[in-house]
């Protein structure tokens with residue numbers, strides 16, 4: 001019995017009828033770009049995120065780029081974010097010509113440590129870009145307070161946190177804008193690429209809508225130099241079906257996280273830390289162990305797939321050497337990158353499978369002691 005990190009085939013089997021009908025509807029109507037499904041999905045997703053408006057786009061990376069463009073952030077501007085993220089967060093800042101200013105994480109939550117923001121502020125700082133990594137919300141109280149005090153914009157990278165809550169409120173409803181990815185493996189995933197920006201500012205959303213569709217509102221009247229970054233109608237139809245299950249799926253993952261915690265709580269593993277104000281949606285279940293590579297090997301040899309998100313911190317990536325960071329720049333980020341391991345986490349995972357993973361871990365611990 002092998003256990004994957006995530007099982008999208010099992011998920012499809014469970015909702016096949018509805019998905020197939022949604023796809024057939026789009027194809028039958030030959031309505032492939034924009035249209036009813038896209039508009040309806042945007043409304044439904046905004047409501048889910050407790051935001052007023054949503055514009056969909058081609059992928060999560062574009063969502064970040066479009067949001068930065070609409071906020072007028074570009075050359076000469078600085079945006080504060082973390083090194084411990086998927087590289088897209090930082091690529092987006094670079095693609096609009098702005099400078100990413102990286103900071104270290106809180107070693108417990110593995111998210112941005114807001115107490116490190118102040119020392120990085122300069123007259124060029126325009127925005128803070130918190131990433132709700134692994135489905136765990138950042139400390140939005142501290143981040144929003146700093147942003148208010150220093151008149152900064154806040155762009156949430158919520159690509160891993162559809163539905164997560166901070167203080168009872170959905171992520172995506174705190175910042176000026178929030179960006180989401182619908183990459184297939186995300187909590188809300190399409191059957192291809194997709195992304196969205198939500199905001200309570202209609203002006204920002206309309207500006208993004210314009211940039212994302214060749215800088216136009218009307219067919220041949222282009223008012224900006226834009227790009228082509230639209231959510232396929234097929235993907236919108238699929239996402240509408242899956243959005244209907246998201247709360248249920250996130251709830252099942254929450255109970256999986258509890259089962260992992262009670263099965264592994266008394267071990268040498270460092271388990272994910274959840275702040276009392278945070279409600280995670282468990283995009284990934286990330287544990288830490290000093291002998292991570294040996295543990296990974298043992299689990300894989302027993303058919304358990306695992307992942308490392310992410311093995312090389314962004315500030316040490318070859319593509320980003322020009323930012324001038326070196327080994328030692330962010331000690332907490334570097335330390336967790338060497339010890340983190342993502343265990344299987346998806347709604348279709350069974351209690352028996354979690355118990356099996358826990359048993360294999362126990363035998364690993366016996367081996368090394």
Ligand SMILES: *Cc1c(COP(=O)(O)O)cnc(C)c1O
Pocket residue numbers: 059060061062085086088089131157159160180181182183193194195
């Ligand atoms: C997935 C992801 C992105 C990028 O999304 P794509 O849809 O793959 O372009 C950006 N930021 C984070 C934190 C992500 O996990």
